[in-house]
Amino acid sequence: MSTQHSGEAISAGLINIPHLLRQPETGVLVAFFCVYAFFAYFTSGTGFVSINGTAGWLNLASQLGIIAVAIGMLMISGEFDLSIGSVLGVSSIAIGVGTTVFGVSIWLMVPAVLAFSLLVGFINGMIVVRTGLPSFIVTLATLFSLAGAALGLSRLFANTTTVSVVSDNYSALIFAGKFGQASVSILWWVAATAIGTFVLKKTVFGNWIYATGGNITAARGAGVPTSRVKIVLFMATAFSASLVGIMQAIEFNSGNAANGQGYVFQAPIVAVIGGVLLGGGYGSALGVSLGAAIYGVISVAIFYTGWNTDWVQLFLGMLLLAAVLTNNYFRQLALSNS
16 A cells, blocks of 8 residues: 555544544443453353343343433433333233223233323423423422322222233234344334434434533524424333333233333433433433443343352442443543544
8 A cells, every 4th residue: 555545544544533432322332342341251151142141131131222212312302201110110000901901902002001101201291391390300200190000000900010911922922022032122122223323313303302402592592392302202201111011011921010110210321321411412322222231231241250149239330330431431532522
């Protein structure tokens, strides 16, 4: 290669490096490989890196990732949604009560439950944009209200908070199918990530999301319908939580009103690990999904190590902090090169 061509190649590389560093998912991608390599080394010979071992952490990450992608996009717009835990629980128990207690077809219950979730998201969004109250408070109120309603109504109609689900082969295949040890939820996760990435990178609505979270006053001045953006995203988070609730109910043949509370903080944690700023205006769907993958790897792999599980939470917290710091470094590096 001539000196001139070498110089051109280097120049091209110098141009591309800052562009790469500015991507929200760059830091979390590095963090994922570091975390995975760490556990691959310490679990050598235990089956963690096998097909079944990989399916294990992918299954765990997939359902969390479906919700986290929607939560991440909402956080990019500058808002927060705690009600996802109760929306998931309500969806789960509603499928059970509807199909078992009232004998309604699973194919009628699924769209009905999803429609209800969209209504919940719409109400959350409307309250936030009309009152100006912090979304943290509004959705916390929704979290408790729906949780209480789910428990009360399930005991009223079924005299229990756990009800079996009546499904069929087609619904089981679509929402809870298995390919070996891998769950169909992995495909749903990939689809959610692809849709989120397309919306954020290729659509006007995606630009509106970033503008709303970056500087809402300037966005409004530029004609961005910030209220509509937030309402739609609240509806998306509720929808994603409801979808996972349906998946879990059909997968385990049981609806439980208390399901989903763990996602209340797991999803935002994953979003932050994935590069989303708590203040809004920055992040990506792919980064959030990689954050979910890190969470899945840590949660599953630590049991393959054979270490005392009493230290799981401490170890998990340390690795999550390390992942966040790594991602934060790349974000600052990106901003310094912008």
